Amino acid sequence: MHRFSPVSRPLAICAAMLVGLALTLPAGAARAAEEPGLLNVTGEAQIPAIPDxxxxxxxxxxxxxxxxxxxxxxxxxxxxxxxxxxxxxxxxxxxxxxxxxxxxxxxxxxxxxxxxxxxxxxxxxxxxxxxxxxxxxxxxxxxxxxxxxxxxxxxxxxxVQAPGPLESAAREAAMKDALARAETLATAAGVSLGPIRSITEQGGFRGPQMMRAEMAMADAGVPVAAGEVTMSSSVSLVIELAQ
The missing domain is CATH 3.30.70.2970 (Protein of unknown function (DUF541), domain 2)
Incomplete structure (x- = not known):
C-alpha cells in the first residue's frame, strides 16, 4: 500500500481540487471562450437610372x-x-x-x-x-x-425594361460599402477582420411615387416628366473578429 509523505499529501489534495473544478465548469463557458467576436454591419447603395x-x-x-x-x-x-x-x-x-x-x-x-x-x-x-x-x-x-x-x-x-445590370451594380456597390464600414469599425476598435460568416441582401427599385388623379380632369396632351428611378441594394454582413 502506497503511503503519501507529509509534503506530497497537500500537493495531491490541491491537484484533485483543480481537476474537480475543471470538471464542474459549464460546457457553455468553455465554448464561449473559444467563440470569436462577431461584427454585424450593413452596406447600402443606390444606382440612378433614366427610365425607359x-x-x-x-x-x-x-x-x-x-x-x-x-x-x-x-x-x-x-x-x-x-x-x-x-x-x-x-x-x-x-x-x-x-x-x-x-x-x-x-x-x-x-x-x-x-x-x-x-x-x-x-x-x-x-x-x-x-x-x-x-x-x-x-x-x-x-x-x-x-x-x-x-x-x-x-x-x-x-x-426600366432591363433591370439586371442595375441590380448587379447596386449589389456590388452595397457590398463594397459594407466591407468599408466593417474595416473602419475594426480599425477603430483595434481588431482585425476575419472571415465572413453570413451575407444577407435586400434591394429593389425606388422611383417617384404613383401619381393619382381623375382622368376626367386631365387636359388634352397630358404633359409627363419621367425623372429618374433608383435601384437600391442593402447588404448585411456578419464578420468574425480577430484580436
Whole structure:
C-alpha cells in the first residue's frame, strides 16, 4: 500500500481540487471562450437610372339602372380604349385587364325603420394595366385613352425594361460599402477582420411615387416628366473578429 509523505499529501489534495473544478465548469463557458467576436454591419447603395418604360393603370366606370346595361356599356367603352391603345403599337403582352366589378347603388339615406336602403342602380368598373415602352408617346396615349372611354386613372409609375445590370451594380456597390464600414469599425476598435460568416441582401427599385388623379380632369396632351428611378441594394454582413 502506497503511503503519501507529509509534503506530497497537500500537493495531491490541491491537484484533485483543480481537476474537480475543471470538471464542474459549464460546457457553455468553455465554448464561449473559444467563440470569436462577431461584427454585424450593413452596406447600402443606390444606382440612378433614366427610365425607359412607364406603367399606367386606366379604368372605366359606368352606371345604369340595370346591371346588364351597366356591364354592357362598360364593355363597350373598354373595347374602345383597347382599340385605341393597339393603334399605338402596344403589344398584347403589355395590356392586362383586371378588377372587373359590379356593385349596387343605393338611394341616399335610410327608410323610417332604419333598414337597408333600396337599390336604384348598378355600377360596373374595369381596370386596365398598360406598359408603355415608348415614353415619347406617353402623354399622347393618356390623352387618347381619356377621349375614348377611360374615366378613371389608377396611377402612373416609371421603370426600366432591363433591370439586371442595375441590380448587379447596386449589389456590388452595397457590398463594397459594407466591407468599408466593417474595416473602419475594426480599425477603430483595434481588431482585425476575419472571415465572413453570413451575407444577407435586400434591394429593389425606388422611383417617384404613383401619381393619382381623375382622368376626367386631365387636359388634352397630358404633359409627363419621367425623372429618374433608383435601384437600391442593402447588404448585411456578419464578420468574425480577430484580436
Amino acid at each position: 418604360m412607364a406603367t399606367i393603370r386606366l379604368g372605366v366606370v359606368t352606371e345604369d339602372r340595370r346591371a346588364d346595361q351597366a356591364l354592357a356599356e362598360n364593355a363597350t367603352q373598354m373595347a374602345a380604349v383597347l382599340a385605341k391603345l393597339q393603334g399605338f403599337d402596344i403589344a398584347p403582352r403589355d395590356l392586362q385587364t383586371s378588377d372587373l366589378n359590379l356593385s349596387p347603388l343605393y338611394e341616399p339615406g335610410q327608410d323610417y325603420r332604419g333598414q337597408s336602403r333600396r337599390i336604384i342602380g348598378f355600377r360596373a368598373s374595369n381596370s386596365l394595366t398598360v406598359r408603355v415602352r415608348d415614353l415619347e408617346r406617353l402623354g399622347e396615349i393618356l390623352d387618347a385613352s381619356v377621349s375614348d372611354g377611360a374615366n378613371n386613372f389608377g396611377g402612373l409609375s416609371f421603370g
